[in-house]
Amino acid sequence: MSKQQINSFEIVQGLLKDSVKQLNLKPVVYDMFKEPNRVMTVAVPVEMDDGSVKVFVGYRSQHNNALGPYKGGIRFHQDVTLDEVKALSTWMSLKCAVVGIPYGGAKGGVIVDPKKLSPTELERLSRGYIRAIAPMLGEEMDIPAPDVNTNGQVMAWMMDEFAKQRGFNEFGVITGKPMILGGSAGRVEATARGCVITVREAAKALGLNMNGANAAVLGFGNVGGIAARLLVEQGVKVIAVNDSTGGAYNPMGLDIALLQSHKNKTGSVKGCPGTKEISSDEILALKCDILIPAALENQITEENAGTIKAKIVAEGANGPTTPGADKILFQNKVLVVPDVLANAGGVTVSYFEWVQNKAGYYWTEEEVNSRLECRMVEAFNCVYGLFKKRRDVDMRGAAYLLAVDRITEGMRLRGWLGHKSVYESRVEDKLA
Numbered sequence: 001m002s003k004q005q006i007n008s009f010e011i012v013q014g015l016l017k018d019s020v021k022q023l024n025l026k027p028v029v030y031d032m033f034k035e036p037n038r039v040m041t042v043a044v045p046v047e048m049d050d051g052s053v054k055v056f057v058g059y060r061s062q063h064n065n066a067l068g069p070y071k072g073g074i075r076f077h078q079d080v081t082l083d084e085v086k087a088l089s090t091w092m093s094l095k096c097a098v099v100g101i102p103y104g105g106a107k108g109g110v111i112v113d114p115k116k117l118s119p120t121e122l123e124r125l126s127r128g129y130i131r132a133i134a135p136m137l138g139e140e141m142d143i144p145a146p147d148v149n150t151n152g153q154v155m156a157w158m159m160d161e162f163a164k165q166r167g168f169n170e171f172g173v174i175t176g177k178p179m180i181l182g183g184s185a186g187r188v189e190a191t192a193r194g195c196v197i198t199v200r201e202a203a204k205a206l207g208l209n210m211n212g213a214n215a216a217v218l219g220f221g222n223v224g225g226i227a228a229r230l231l232v233e234q235g236v237k238v239i240a241v242n243d244s245t246g247g248a249y250n251p252m253g254l255d256i257a258l259l260q261s262h263k264n265k266t267g268s269v270k271g272c273p274g275t276k277e278i279s280s281d282e283i284l285a286l287k288c289d290i291l292i293p294a295a296l297e298n299q300i301t302e303e304n305a306g307t308i309k310a311k312i313v314a315e316g317a318n319g320p321t322t323p324g325a326d327k328i329l330f331q332n333k334v335l336v337v338p339d340v341l342a343n344a345g346g347v348t349v350s351y352f353e354w355v356q357n358k359a360g361y362y363w364t365e366e367e368v369n370s371r372l373e374c375r376m377v378e379a380f381n382c383v384y385g386l387f388k389k390r391r392d393v394d395m396r397g398a399a400y401l402l403a404v405d406r407i408t409e410g411m412r413l414r415g416w417l418g419h420k421s422v423y424e425s426r427v428e429d430k431l432a
């Protein structure tokens, strides 16, 4: 099956079905999880610089809000589909529950290759999309943030457009903003920082010394590029990275600052001085201790999982591993830190940003990072503890059990699941 044919939404539905069964929950619980609560499709007309008008299709999927307002990023990419956005919103519900922050899950996406837009066209698209989905948004309703190909500048335009609609500033409606507009210290690095914290905890659990370990990273954007830098700061030798145009390899260790400046200049990590070209499949098969997939979905499949030699795979990306690949990695004793845990640092600091916006009081970067550290370590220990305790699930299965258990308890207490009991006992009670 080609990567394009793999349907991430069907994958997450299958995993949820398994979790509901393993928890002995009534089928109505799966019925609540399997489809998002609400999905909006929008057509966004954008005047291009040459005076023509192009209509872009976008989505916002709100999966579940039992535990708090919907929360999740906005992706601009040519391969966005409705099912992809629905899957990403489902993962957001699970992720927020795994790290114990009071949010539900949402995600947005627009079918566009933003590299083909001028800055003014990108601004008009960002504003048009947010106007189109504005009825769904609000700091107590649904709070977007950055994802693939969106950043602080895009969030600033969106926040401004929303303020124009409402007639006043509502900074907490969007996170990942530039700091001068109510953004949080540490948000830009947060996803990568959280991911590297989980790598460090996983290494501790396996008795692997980070200092001197080798790593490879797929994707060199917000998550991958910063994760590579933070790994090096921990004494890890990053030997290979790639982006959508190709890869760069140096068995002696890459100079991440040089790679970043080469990418800023040329748009690619490929061809950076002191590196050899390498394909994505070759990176996966490298002899290394740590692998961080930090690009798009379905990078690790049944076809290539068997070639992976890393001891730890920490999913910076959402949905990089298919269920077939998961089985192979489990058999080969690779410790997979699943996306809903490994990349939860981003939404965690988004939550801190929202809290700071509501309080109108801003924390230092040290405060943000130390709170992030606590949350990530606690969540890792919780998932790893459950994984070790139960013998029937891998780390992803353990994270899903924990998240499904927490969201189900929220839905039950709110009365969404009726008055009959939906379960025998809670996972969390058994963990205590």
Ligand SMILES: NC(=O)C1=CN([C@@H]2O[C@H](COP(=O)(O)OP(=O)(O)OC[C@H]3O[C@@H](n4cnc5c(N)ncnc54)[C@H](OP(=O)(O)O)[C@@H]3O)[C@@H](O)[C@H]2O)C=CC1
Pocket (backbone or CB within 6 Å): 146, 147, 148, 149, 150, 191, 218, 219, 220, 221, 222, 223, 224, 242, 243, 244, 245, 267, 268, 280, 294, 295, 296, 297, 316, 317, 318, 343, 344, 346, 347
């Ligand atoms: N930003 C965040 O806070 C969070 C992001 N994530 C997830 O992390 C992943 C990466 O997001 P983020 O870093 O923000 O996005 P960015 O847009 O900043 O970076 C994405 C990177 O992936 C690269 N890429 C795209 N396609 C491929 C490919 N086929 N092979 C190799 N590399 C590829 C891009 O290449 P190029 O540079 O050439 O375009 C880019 O370097 C996504 O799965 C996202 O959902 C998860 C949690 C939070």
Ligand SMILES: O=C(O)CCC(=O)C(=O)O
Pocket (backbone or CB within 6 Å): 071, 072, 073, 074, 095, 143, 144, 145, 146, 147, 175, 176, 318, 343, 344, 346, 347, 348, 350
């Ligand atoms: O920061 C956020 O609110 C969400 C980030 C995101 O989209 C994700 O975690 O996948």
